[in-house]
Amino acid sequence: MFTKQELQDIIDLIGRSPIQKFKYSDGTAQLLIVKDNASISPKADKPNTKAAVEPMAGHAEAAGAKPSEPDGAQPAMAEKSAEADTPKLIEIVAPTVGTFYASAEQGAAPYVQVGDKVTPEKVVCVLEAMKLFTEISAKVSGEIVEIAAESGQFVEYGQPLFIIKPE
Incomplete structure (x- = not known):
């Protein structure tokens, strides 16, 4: 099974590469990452990717695994207001x-x-x-x-x- 950091690292790596679809299985879970690219997309710090982790048969404990923010990570209020002031490219x-x-x-x-x-x-x-x-x-x-x-x-x-x- 993947840790949250491993999932985030994989998503970031695939997001920066020209790969459009990535599928991986380690025997306990399957990971599928599909980019949602259009001919015009808003520029963002993080690529627009979707990830799904699906448990393999007999491994129900992995069902709740989802990529998320590291434990305790909360965006600062200053960062939110800076993003609102910056025009989207x-x-x-x-x-x-x-x-x-x-x-x-x-x-x-x-x-x-x-x-x-x-x-x-x-x-x-x-x-x-x-x-x-x-x-x-x-x-x-x-x-x-x-x-x-x-x-x-x-x-x-x-x-x-x-x-x-x-x-």
């Missing part, structure tokens, strides 16, 4: 694997730069996979605060491409 993530291009053709101006205002229809980049070029639009209104990929770089499904401060 939105990631535009790669909807497929492919090569990221910041402009329509080599030598041309990039679609967007840091500080540019975008609308939901605004094309922000192109992904190329197997000679098929897919235009990626912002899907939100806001300001580009970070470009997380370099032109010509291969990107994975779900990898952040841009970070936007929504309006």
Whole structure:
């Protein structure tokens, strides 16, 4: 059986990796972690993952195991108010694997730069996979605060491409 800290470490590790689904069994319990990635997701300190621990047959004592905060850990009031004051950032993530291009053709101006205002229809980049070029639009209104990929770089499904401060 997993300790609470082991579960949290596994969830954090899977959340930072490109793996979308993780399944593990140690003979007493099964662990299933499935990421919930959309093409746009709110940027958070902890990845949006769901975990379930299911007891194996004959091991009912493991039924109550759930990932949770370490014993005695209570978030401070100052942390809660700081989170409320900080605007949520939105990631535009790669909807497929492919090569990221910041402009329509080599030598041309990039679609967007840091500080540019975008609308939901605004094309922000192109992904190329197997000679098929897919235009990626912002899907939100806001300001580009970070470009997380370099032109010509291969990107994975779900990898952040841009970070936007929504309006």
